[in-house]
Each structure stands twice: as structure tokens, then as C-alpha cells.
Amino acid sequence: MADTNQVNQMQIANVENYPRGLRWVILVGVLLLYLGILGLKESGSLNPYHIQILCLICINIVLVVSLNLINGFTGQFSLGHAGFMAVGAYVSAFLTRNVINQLTFSGAEWLVTLEKAGLFLLVILAGALVAAFLGVLVGLPTLRLRGDYLAIATLGLGEIIRILLINLDVVGGARGYAVPKLTNFSWAFWLMVIAVLLMVNFINSTHGRACISVREDEIAAEAMGINTTRYKVMAFTLGAFFAGLSGALFAHLFVYISPQIFGFLRSIDILVMVVLGGLGSITGSITAAIFITVVMEMLRQLVELRVIIFAVILILVMLVRPQGLLGNREITDLFRRKQRGDPDEPAQHQKAV
Amino acid sequence: MEFLQQLVNGLALGSIYALIAIGYTMVYGIVQLINFAHGDIYMIGAFVGFFAVVKYGLPFLPTLLLAMLVCSVLGVIIEKIAYRPLRNSPRITALITAIGVSLFLENVVRWRLGPDPRPFPELFSVKVFSLGGVQVSNVQLLIFGVALVLIVILQFIIYRTRIGKAMRAVSQDQDAARLMGINVDRTISVTFAIGSALAAAAGILVGIAYPRIDPYMGILPGLKAFVAAVLGGIGIIPGAMLGGLVMGVAELMVVGFWSSDYRDAIAFAILIIILLIKPTGILGKNQSEKV
Secondary structure (H helix, E strand, O other): OHHHHOOOOOOOOOHHHOOOOHHHHHHHHHHHHHHHHHHHHHHOOOOHHHHHHHHHHHHHHHHHHHHHHHHHHOOOOOOOHHHHHHHHHHHHHHHHHHOHHHOOOOOOHHHHHHHHHHHHHHHHHHHHHHHHHHHHHHHHHHOOOOHHHHHHHHHHHHHHHHHHHHOOHHHOHHHOEEOOOOOOHHHHHHHHHHHHHHHHHHHOOHHHHHHHHHHHOHHHHHHOOOOHHHHHHHHHHHHHHHHHHHHHHHHHHHOEEOHHHHOHHHHHHHHHHHHHHOOOOHHHHHHHHHHHHHHHHHOOOOHHHHHHHHHHHHHHHHHHOOOOOOOOOOHHHHHOOOOOOOOOOOOOOOOOO | OHHHHHHHHHHHHHHHHHHHHHHHHHHHHHHOOOOOOHHHHHHHHHHHHHHHHHHHOOOHHHHHHHHHHHHHHHHHHHHHHHHHHHOOOOHHHHHHHHHHHHHHHHHHHHHHHOOOOEEOOOOOOOOEEEEOOEEEEHHHHHHHHHHHHHHHHHHHHHHHOHHHHHHHHHHHOHHHHHHOOOOHHHHHHHHHHHHHHHHHHHHHHHHHHOOEEOOOOOHHHHHHHHHHHHHHOOOOHHHHHHHHHHHHHHHHHHHHHOOHHHHHHHHHHHHHHHHHHOOOOOOOOOOOOOO
8 A cells, every 4th residue: 555655745745836926816716706896795696695605605614624624633522513513503592692692782873783793703703612622522532543433433423413402491402492593694704714814824834734744644754753643633623613612603694503403414525516626625625615506406305315415426426536526635745836746646645444 | 120121222222233233344355445425325224115015015034135235336326426536546535535425315305305314114013032031033033034134134145156166266355356357336335235225224224223214313323333343343243233233332331330321422421432442443463554
């Protein structure tokens, strides 16, 4: 398996290989996209339903990229992402109902809006932080496990969270929990942009490189002096943080949450997107999140067929193109200056367990 | 008394888990794959039984054999189509495929038959015997009996037949087994067939004991049986039996002495604890990792 373990040229491509202006081009593009959607919304071309779907796309992007951080970049197979999402959703919803809604605001209108926005941000962060804390708590012991054991342990964790929530009457138990609608497109979009930026920067940092080395060969990474447990927990915690964040956005978008929403199937949905886009490709994750969210909405009436189609896609992708549609390539690779060798030929990397 | 009663009920449930867990453990032992679809094969076993009884009015034993036959064929087909091409890929790839197969089976059944639970037809009128204050029903006795017979047959196959010897050889070292002239592909197919047949038997028994079957009935018992297999030591057949019984008893003790709300959580709590304390399971031996 030595050849499959070779570190991919793409992944360790130095930042200096990219043209300098690329960063600004991307930022301007993102800004234009945002303004364009706002414009379409104002002109009435996009109805509230469309906006809701766009928000869901943003939330799913955060979920998929954060799971990719754990599964794709660090090579740790987690099946409990919906659990962290649930924690973020419930903690933030609880805080909104019991703190924000109990406060009385006074003063100028813009000041109140600002105060409310600030509080909402704090609530979202609280949800994300609790999820991250839980991530550390479970990550420390369970990340000693390898491969499929970790998958089952995280799956079990997600189920335990769901069962606990069903039995927690403070937040409505199995009946569900109503949440005020606070998420709008701007919140979802900009938090998504910030989250993705943070995660991209993490991956391109020393820590991110360490995570990738853990994926490529854990024993070799350890021999190189990398504290593998530390980086696994770090990736897991970061993933949990952003899952919690998207859960908080999700709760305040759909105004109603129940433990069933965050079941095993939700984790699978996220996993399908990660796998389809490519384990180890942020671009792939974003593309897959957009594509699958839209397709899911279009197939909403066909409850079972939808999942059957998904299952078939999942199996076919694994059989035909196990590295996912984009493998671990990024869109930015297109702009990268040529290196020695042939960097356009991506190494068919797969983690050998 | 309450304790003994829950123990008996737990052992009955545990026998069913044990039957499913054996399939998990056999497949894992031979191809190192968590066959996520195993719980769904159990579900399909229950549905085959349902139609055999409702449509054709078959009695218990033919129903059981038919379901076991259908499921073993299904297990072999799944292995051929979905798992065999991935045998040399990373384990995660195969695991994701297995999840896909599981979703596929659940939703095909749900699509064709609808999501609503169906009552499993009554094959026996339930009689309850009282043994010194402990209630034992004839259905529970049937579960014990069938599980015992199947396990004895399984032991015979594994330790007294050529194919059993081949299975043991392949699980020890696939390449060496191939060099010795063992047909590895066929051996793996047989393993899937046997595992699936046991799951089908468990499905029928569950249908009789807890007469409600639905397309998603396989998810939780499947996961719990997997936990049972890990608990006993994955890849070790007596471990799977032991793990299954422990799981069943633990679950009903939680129901009896605490709250039935947490009956599903206990399995995962056990899993996480066992993975932390002794990841190789109760009967497992420690293996050092080779670099």
C-alpha cells in the first residue's frame, strides 16, 4: 500500500504558488454573489421559499465542510455529526427563548436591532461552544479508536444525544420545541462565509497540515513528532463547533426543532454530501452541499425514492469513484502556478487503514 | 422475583441479538467489514415470513426455512455487487457502501410496502407457564429452542466441515488460504449466506415475539447486535453469543429497574464503555499493531 500513502502534491501545495490577487477575487466574488441574491430578493424574483432554501444551502455548506474536516482531512470517520448539530440547535434555542425573549429593549430602533443582533450572535456562539465542549469531552476518549470503531462510537453518541433530548422535558421532549425566527439570509450567508474561511485557513495552517499527515499515515505522523491524538481532537472539536453553529442557524430558520430531525439519517445526509464532493475537498463539499440540497428540495414529494436515489448514488460513487467527484482537488488549484512534475494529475490518494 | 423475570425476558431478547450478532461477527472476522445492511436483512427476513404466513398460510418451520433461504441469497447478492469490488479498498470506502446498501434496502421496502408497521400474524397462541413465580411464555421457549439449535448447527458447520475449515482459514489469513487452494470468494459468499440466514431467523422470531414489523425495524436491533458483537469481541463467534445475551439482559434490566425511555441508550453507553476499557471485547485477545 506504499504507493497509496504518498502525500498528495495538491494538499501540500504552498500558498505562495497561488497568484496574489486570488484571495481578493474570491472575496469580491462572494460579495457580488451576496448583493446579487439580495437584489433578486428585493426585486421579487426570489420568494421567501427560495430564500429559505438558500439559507438551508448555507447551513448545509457549514455542516458538510465541518464534517469534511473530520472525515476528509483528518481521516477520522465520524457518524454523529447530527448529534453536535442538535446540541447547538437546542442550546441556542433554549437561550433565545429564556434570555432574549425575556429581555425588554428600549431606545432607538437601530440600537435595539443592533442589540438583538449581538445577542443572537452570542446565542449562536454559545450553541457552537457547548457543541465544541462536548466534542472535546467525547473526542478525548473515543478518538483513540480507529476506523470503523470510531464510526460506531460516534453513531452511538449521536443516538444517545437524541434519546436524551427526547427525554428532556425542559426543551419539549419528543413533542419538539418552538424557536423564534431569527435566522435570515444575511446571517446564514455571512456566518457560512466566515466558517468556511476559518476552516480553509485551519487546513492551510501548521495544524491543518498535521491533521492531513494523520490521515495519510498515522504511524508515520507520530514518528515525525506529531501528537496525533491532539490533532484528532482538535479537528473533531472544530468540526463539532461548526456543526453546533449550523444547528443554531437551523433552529432559528425553521422555527421548530425536534429530536427526530437530528437522527441518524441527518448524519448520513451530511456524509453523502461529503463523500459525493470528495473526502478532502472544500470545493467539492460546497458544490455537493448546493447540489444535493437543491435536488432534495426538488424531490421532496418522493420521500422513499429520494433516499433510494441517494443510496444508489452513494454505492455507485464508492464503486466507481471512491475519492468523490472532486477527490481532494480545489477550485483554486486551477490558478496554481505549475510545479515540478505534473501537478494537474491528482494522486489517487486514499487513506489506507 | 422481578429480577429473575427480567432476566428471563432479557435472555429471550438477548438470544435474538445473539443470532444477529453472529452474522456481524462472522462477516467482520472474514472481511473486516461492518456490514451495516445486516440489520436490514433481518428486517427482510421478518417481511418474507410475514408474506409466507399471510399469503400462503405456511406454518412456522417452512416459514423460517423460506426466510432463511431468501435472505442468504440476498446476502450473497449484496456481497457480490456491493462489497466484492471493494475488497481491496480502504475499509472506510466499504463501510460507506454498506451504509448505502442499508439505506437502499430500507427504502425499497418502504417504497413498495409503505412505512406503516404491520402486525405479524399469530403463528402460536401464546401460553404462559409459571415457574416458581417467573412467567415464561411458549414464544420465549421457542426463541431459546430455535436459537440453540441454530447455534449448534453453526458450530457443527464451522468446526466439522470442509467449508467451516475454509472459513476459519480465510479469517486467519486470506492470502495464505488462497495459496492453500481455498476458493476465497466462495468461502466469503458462504459466510454471508450463513450470517444472513441467522439474521432472517432472528427476524421471524422477533415477528412472533413482538408482533409489529416495519421497514425501519432493523436499524436499532442491527446496531445493538453490532454492539453485542463488539462487546463479546468482534470476529469471535462465542463472543457474539455472550455479547448478545448480555445486551438483552442489560436492556431489560434498564427497562425493569429504571426507565424504558433509556432502553436504546444503554446499548451505546455499553459500547462506548467497552471500547474505552477493553476495545477487543470480553473474549478478545490483545493484538499489537504491526507497522
